[in-house]
Amino acid sequence: MKFTKLQIPFYFGLAILAIGILFKIQHYPGAELMIGAGLLLEVLFVILVLTEIITSKKAAKNLKILWVMWKGSSGDCSQAALRPHPYGYTDA
Numbered sequence: 362m363k364f365t366k367l368q369i370p371f372y373f374g375l376a377i378l379a380i381g382i383l384f385k386i387q388h389y390p391g392a393e394l395m396i397g398a399g400l401l402l403e404v405l406f407v408i409l410v411l412t413e414i415i416t417s418k419k420a421a422k423n424l425k426i427l428w429v430m431w432k433g434s435s436g437d438c439s440q441a442a443l444r445p446h447p448y449g450y451t452d453a
Contacts, residue, residue: 378402
């Protein structure tokens with residue numbers, strides 16, 4: 362599986378966060394540091410996604426808010442946003 366530049370901080374942060382939570386449950390030292398680092402990596406992921414969407418030339422300005430919701434929740438669905446409507450409907 363090939364990871365994109367956006368997936369690396371997301372999965373790495375998720376792994377550190379999960380390990381930090383397990384450390385917190387077991388009362389091991391360093392749990393707070395791991396949870397903080399995991400959350401910071403998740404914030405970095407959100408910033409990277411938003412800057413990619415804002416600077417993108419692939420979608421019209423009115424579609425970018427939907428693109429933000431798709432990218433942030435379920436991955437890259439940009440092709441679905443760019444596909445023309447089958448009945449020719451456009452944004453009025």
